[in-house]
Amino acid sequence: MRSVVLPSGWVYQVFTLGGAHSNPLQVISFQTHSTLSLVICVDCAMGSGPSAAGPTDACAKYRKEAIMAEQKERTFIAIKPDGVQRGIIGEVIKRFETKGFKLVGMKMLHAPQDLLEEHYIDLKERPFFPTLMKYMTSGPVVAMVWEGKGAVKTGRVMLGETNPADSKPGTIRGDFCIDVSKNIIHGSDSVDSANTEIALWFKEGDLCSYSSCAASWLY
Numbered sequence: 440m441r442s443v444v445l446p447s448g449w450v451y452q453v454f455t456l457g458g459a460h461s462n463p464l465q466v467i468s469f470q471t472h473s474t475l476s477l478v479i480c481v482d483c484a485m486g487s488g489p490s491a492a493g494p495t496d497a498c499a500k501y502r503k504e505a506i507m508a509e510q511k512e513r514t515f516i517a518i519k520p521d522g523v524q525r526g527i528i529g530e531v532i533k534r535f536e537t538k539g540f541k542l543v544g545m546k547m548l549h550a551p552q553d554l555l556e557e558h559y560i561d562l563k564e565r566p567f568f569p570t571l572m573k574y575m576t577s578g579p580v581v582a583m584v585w586e587g588k589g590a591v592k593t594g595r596v597m598l599g600e601t602n603p604a605d606s607k608p609g610t611i612r613g614d615f616c617i618d619v620s621k622n623i624i625h626g627s628d629s630v631d632s633a634n635t636e637i638a639l640w641f642k643e644g645d646l647c648s649y650s651s652c653a654a655s656w657l658y
């Protein structure tokens with residue numbers, strides 16, 4: 440049996456996949472924080488059984504499913520009231536679309552106070568919280584869900600820093616706003632918060648699953 444030493448902060452888990460797989464497949468997943476980094480089939484990793492002839496069919500199938508799941512990562516993006524009033528909706532959509540992300544949900548709404556309080560629950564004790572609530576209820580917002588590989592992390596890079604003054608030109612906040620209290624757009628900061636925010640703002644039936652003909656040109 441081969442052994443590996445994991446760098447600090449990494450964990451591994453061994454589990455068996457059944458269900459859709461014709462053969463139950465034991466895999467080891469290596470992770471750092473919540474990021475799935477590598478999944479390998481036990482047969483292939485341990486050099487036993489079918490691995491002598493290369494990856495098992497089940498392993499190859501699992502890898503394909505893992506790659507497809509990676510391409511389905513979703514992030515929650517909201518154009519705030521100032522972004523709507525300043526006519527930046529189209530520019531934001533254009534940037535996410537031309538990057539290659541897929542729009543799977545969108546709606547315009549006057550966000551209710553209780554929804555915003557839940558959304559910004561982590562900031563409840565911050566001194567600017569009342570200003571933030573006043574700002575976010577000052578007009579309609581456009582709530583969107585974008586899908587694609589690395590959508591959360593890349594989405595944050597595309598947005599820039601919380602404070603537009605720290606945001607580089609080329610980012611949305613770097614190009615279109617000046618002040619932290621009017622920073623035009625929100626984007627989820629982790630996969631976990633994206634999932635929470637999407638569930639808060641959208642019902643499952645509001646989101647569209649579809650294949651994009653561009654997928655094979657992107658991945």
Ligand SMILES: Nc1ncnc2c1ncn2[C@@H]1O[C@H](COP(=O)(O)OP(=O)(O)OP(=O)(O)O)[C@@H](O)[C@H]1O
Nearest residue numbers: 562567570571600601619620621622624625626628
């Ligand atoms: N000092 C401040 N004064 C006024 N508004 C602020 C201030 N700091 C933050 N905000 C507002 O609160 C929001 C949430 O702040 P946070 O620190 O969570 O930034 P963020 O994660 O970049 O923002 P968001 O969650 O809206 O994407 C900011 O986007 C901004 O609109």
Ligand SMILES: Nc1ncnc2c1ncn2[C@@H]1O[C@H](COP(=O)(O)OP(=O)(O)O)[C@@H](O)[C@H]1O
Nearest residue numbers: 562567571600601619620621622624625626628
């Ligand atoms: N110091 C601040 N003063 C005013 N508003 C702030 C400040 N910090 C954050 N905010 C507002 O709160 C929002 C949420 O903050 P946060 O979640 O920390 O950042 P981000 O929006 O980049 O995810 C920010 O986008 C911004 O609108």
